[in-house]
Amino acid sequence: MKLIRHANQMKLLLPLLGLLALGAPGCQTTNPPVATQPSATVAESKTSAKGGAQLWGDNCMRCHNVRPPSSYSDAEWDVAMHHMRIRANLTVEEHKKILEFLKSAN
Amino acid sequence: MTLKTTSALLIGLLTFGLAGSLSFAQPAATNNYVTREEYEKLLKEVQGLQTQLKAAEEKRAEPSAETEQVLDEMEKKLKEVKSLASAVQPGLTKPLITGYAFAGYTDAHDEVSSINAGFNPIFLWKQGERLFFEGELEVEFEEGEVEVALEYAHASYVLNDYITLGAGKFLAPNNYFMERLHPAWINKLPDKPILMDGDTRLQAHTQLGLQVRGAAPLGPAKVGYALYVSPGPSIRTSGASAGTLRFNNFEVNNNKAFGGRVGFFPIPQLEIGYGFEVAEVGNAGSAFAEVGAVSHALDLNYVRDSRLLHGTVDLRSQIVWLSIDNPNVAPLNFQNDRVGGYVQLAYRPSQIDVPILKNLEAVARFDWLDLPAGAPNNEYTERWTVGLDYWLGASTVLKAAYEFGNREELDAFLLQVAMGF
Numbered sequence: 001m002k003l004i005r006h007a008n009q010m011k012l013l014l015p016l017l018g019l020l021a022l023g024a025p026g027c028q029t030t031n032p033p034v035a036t037q038p039s040a041t042v043a044e045s046k047t048s049a050k051g052g053a054q055l056w057g058d059n060c061m062r063c064h065n066v067r068p069p070s071s072y073s074d075a076e077w078d079v080a081m082h083h084m085r086i087r088a089n090l091t092v093e094e095h096k097k098i099l100e101f102l103k104s105a106n
Numbered sequence: 107m108t109l110k111t112t113s114a115l116l117i118g119l120l121t122f123g124l125a126g127s128l129s130f131a132q133p134a135a136t137n138n139y140v141t142r143e144e145y146e147k148l149l150k151e152v153q154g155l156q157t158q159l160k161a162a163e164e165k166r167a168e169p170s171a172e173t174e175q176v177l178d179e180m181e182k183k184l185k186e187v188k189s190l191a192s193a194v195q196p197g198l199t200k201p202l203i204t205g206y207a208f209a210g211y212t213d214a215h216d217e218v219s220s221i222n223a224g225f226n227p228i229f230l231w232k233q234g235e236r237l238f239f240e241g242e243l244e245v246e247f248e249e250g251e252v253e254v255a256l257e258y259a260h261a262s263y264v265l266n267d268y269i270t271l272g273a274g275k276f277l278a279p280n281n282y283f284m285e286r287l288h289p290a291w292i293n294k295l296p297d298k299p300i301l302m303d304g305d306t307r308l309q310a311h312t313q314l315g316l317q318v319r320g321a322a323p324l325g326p327a328k329v330g331y332a333l334y335v336s337p338g339p340s341i342r343t344s345g346a347s348a349g350t351l352r353f354n355n356f357e358v359n360n361n362k363a364f365g366g367r368v369g370f371f372p373i374p375q376l377e378i379g380y381g382f383e384v385a386e387v388g389n390a391g392s393a394f395a396e397v398g399a400v401s402h403a404l405d406l407n408y409v410r411d412s413r414l415l416h417g418t419v420d421l422r423s424q425i426v427w428l429s430i431d432n433p434n435v436a437p438l439n440f441q442n443d444r445v446g447g448y449v450q451l452a453y454r455p456s457q458i459d460v461p462i463l464k465n466l467e468a469v470a471r472f473d474w475l476d477l478p479a480g481a482p483n484n485e486y487t488e489r490w491t492v493g494l495d496y497w498l499g500a501s502t503v504l505k506a507a508y509e510f511g512n513r514e515e516l517d518a519f520l521l522q523v524a525m526g527f
Contacts, residue, residue, distance in 0.1 A: 058374035089321040089330030
């Protein structure tokens with residue numbers, strides 16, 4: 001019986017994994033999501049922080065909706081990003097670039 | 107004689123000739139000459155003007171007493187503002203307070219409907235670039251009672267770019283859902299998957315002890331890790347829950363649990379993780395003292411904002427295998443292997459330019475829990491949950507969900523509002 005149950009579960013998992021495999025090359029990334037993205041002009045005008053904007057979308061969205069840079073002050077982002085560096089296992093480079101972006105876009 | 111000198115002489119002669127011809131052409135003007143007296147007078151006037159100009163310039167360079175006073179006042183104000191700003195900045199003395207709150211309604215099959223609410227403030231202190239403290243309180247109202255608990259209290263020290271050391275009570279790193287996704291404003295459904303909840307859950311929510319964690323780039327990919335030691339779980343040896351693990355971070359023997367998780371990011375949108383824990387779970391001196399437990403967990407998380415699909419696809423899954431030794435002593439004398447998991451898929455059409463539609467998110471989850479044949483209450487549970495969320499903001503959501511499964515008592519209707527702050 002257990003084998004049958006597990007086989008059923010795998011039947012469910014396989015199409016999902018297939019969807020994932022098909023979706024990976026077929027989709028184009030446009031992080032962060034439109035609904036929570038700060039104004040394009042802010043992001044685009046800060047070309048020095050472009051890598052940070054991309055990393056901000058990639059890393060934050062992995063768990064939750066991205067919060068706009070205006071959610072916190074620069075000093076608060078310092079603290080919040082240190083918290084996320086530890087919790088989300090961000091690399092030093094990711095932490096530095098995301099923080100720079102958030103401050104430049106604030 | 108050089109060519110240059112010759113050119114200069116020629117230019118000079120030509121200029122002289124031109125000037126002479128011009129003066130010859132003009133009529134004599136005897137009244138245009140300045141007398142010595144007039145010259146002296148003009149010279150004095152020019153000298154006087156020069157003296158006045160110098161005095162004015164010197165006066166302008168020296169700040170007046172009034173200007174100095176204004177500057178002093180501005181400097182004092184600036185110091186006050188700086189002092190006020192540093193006082194309200196989170197840092198050495200003032201924590202940054204963040205967290206979340208929620209309220210929910212549950213109408214389950216053959217049960218009285220219930221309302222619950224929770225408030226989870228999180229305190230973050232950054233003590234310089236290396237030392238950090240984070241703590242979360244959990245205040246929850248459920249079934250007529252207010253419960254206050256310490257969700258976590260964790261101090262960490264950044265040793266270098268790749269290693270962070272931590273001590274205290276922290277969210278279980280081997281349990282991706284609990285460490286990253288369980289807060290009500292992040293979890294897309296009003297409740298947790300079956301394997302995360304109740305006495306039959308397969309993994310801890312938190313650990314108490316030491317941990318080491320970090321991340322490093324791996325070519326174009328990335329790897330993250332976390333390892334910990336803690337008191338670990340203990341085994342229940344009687345009653346309807348005999349054979350299950352109690353995850354309350356309470357020492358029942360001198361052995362420590364060891365666990366961790368490694369997450370691999372082949373592309374930024376995908377994380378594949380493996381978690382594990384090895385522990386001795388029996389009370390010291392009891393017949394179950396030698397009982398050990400090993401858990402393995404696989405998780406897959408894929409989140410992508412797709413132009414093709416006009417929105418965000420969010421796929422989550424976690425499967426846990428828990429194997430507990432058979433001590434051949436009643437009531438635990440059965441093969442105690444447990445397995446559970448969940449797969450959740452959500453879609454939000456965030457790129458469709460219709461305000462109501464772009465804020466809606468549809469969620470479907472399948473979760474299951476398979477208990478050993480010899481265990482009490484060993485029913486196999488299989489459940490489907492379908493939900494619809496409406497995002498009022500980046501961290502504020504209204505959720506509605508309906509659950510059904512392989513038994514009638516699994517049927518439930520749930521509502522929740524959650525806010526991250």
